[in-house]
Amino acid sequence: MWVARCRFRDHDGVTRQLKAHGPTKTAATTALHATIRDRQRGSGVARTGELTPASTFAEAATLYLTKVERRREDSTHALYAFHLGSTILPALGALRLRECTVARLDAFLEALEPRYAANTRRKLRSIVSGVLQVAVLNEAVASNPVRELDRIEQPKGQRASRPRELTADERRDFLAWLDGSSDDPAVLRRQKVARAAELPDLVRFFLGTGLRVGEALATRRLDLNLDGVPVRTAAGERLVPVVTIAGNVTWVKGKGLVRHDGKTEAALRVVPLPQLAADMLRRRLEEPGEPEWPVFPAAGRDGRPTYRWPSNVRRTLRSVREDVGLDWMTPHTWRRTYATILDDEGTLTDRMKADLMGQARFLKDAYVSRGELHADAAIFLDSALS
Structure with a gap:
């Protein structure tokens, strides 16, 4: 020997x-x-869970999800786990980390092009990058190969869908339909369904605040200040009703409907309420209730109010939107409408708009509608050129 x-x-x-x-x-x-x-x-x-070049991508993904679960919200962890399980691991999971080359990852992302939009592919790429960054931190690979890949862009010949909001006429018609009573029995039945689901109040709240669906449904009575906060203006001091956005509700696999404090610090904010929303909320608060109850509650199993499912709001909207010729409308349309109204108000900076919408920056391309006929432009030009 x-x-x-x-x-x-x-x-x-x-x-x-x-x-x-x-x-x-x-x-x-x-x-x-x-x-x-x-x-x-x-x-x-070796430490527990340490990676080597011979470790598989799936083993690195397990460590990555553990890190996400520890540092991010439940909803983020659930989303990443879904994308890994349904799309990424079936294609890359068996690869050794040393086999995760730039060429292989590029081929993987290219194969996704017919199935997913550019934004979804960017999300998948970000998750793959996160997994391989864990491998880099474990010194299983020298560098993250995802950083060498080309940017994901919209395929040539395809146009990204433009954001679309509700015009002033569409807003008036939709609210009138929600509040009205049709002579058609089938339409009247759907109007009653919408009112039973409190869609008239919800739409006014969404349009007046620009909230995400989960944020609106997570709003509690104690988050409202309808007496108003004092604000100094050129005309003097006045009281402005406000709502504090301090949470979000979302579905998490294995946990059900969960309320969390928002994904980022930008999501925590105070939003002024227009008269349309403030009057509606005052009527709702006339009903007895405890401060921690949701403003738009659902009946809980124990008889106490609980948070409403965002999917139920979307389902109700899908059942009625065709009656007003808005079959393309989603709850996110109301957020885009709010953003477009803010953008048309020239006195607000992009920083102010981002604060109101709970974003790190104001994303015009994602939220602001374009392509409408602005008839006043002719008047402005006549005045300037005459």
Whole structure:
């Protein structure tokens, strides 16, 4: 039996003697080289869950999800786990980390092009990058190959769908339909369904605040200040009713409907209420209730009010929107309408609009509608050119 020995400076800075056995001199030397490679990867001083170049992408993904679960909201963890399980791991999960090359990852993302929009592919790419960054931090790979990939852009010949909001006429017609009573029994039945689901009040709240669906349904009575906060204006001091956005409700697999404090600090904000929304909320608060109850509650199993499911709001809207010729409308349309109204008000800066909408920055391309006929432009031009 042959024994091969050497001295090796380990990861902790301590020099140790390594040895390996083999039936021949060559076998012992080969075994010693393998031991050295293992020490260089860190396996000689392995921690629980440590990765090596021979670890699989799926093993790195498990560590990545653990990190996401610890640092991010439940809804984010659930979304990432869904994308990994449904799309990413079936294609990349069995690859060794050393096999996750730029060419392989580029081929994976290219294969997604017929199935997913550019925004979804960017999200998938971000998740893959996060998994491989965990591998980089574990020194299983030297660098993150995702950083070498080309940017994901809309395919040539395809136009990204433009954001669309409700025009002034569409807003008036929709609210009138929600409040009215049709002579058609089928339409009248749908109007009653909409009112039973409190859609008239919800639409006014959405249009007046620009909230995301989960934010609106997470609003509690204690988040409202309808007496108003004092604000100084050129005309003097006046009281402005406000709502504090301090949470969001979302569905999380295995937990059901969950209320959390918002994904980012920008989501926590105070929004002024226009008269349309403030009057509606005052009527709702006339009903007895406890401060922590939702403003738009659903009946809980124990008889106490609980948070309403965002999916139920979307389902109700889908059942009635065709009656007013707005079959394309979603709850996010109301947020875009709010953004467009803000953008048309020239006195607000993009920073102010971003604060009101709970964003890090004001995303005009994503929220502001374009392409309407602005008839006043002719008047402005006549005045300037005459």
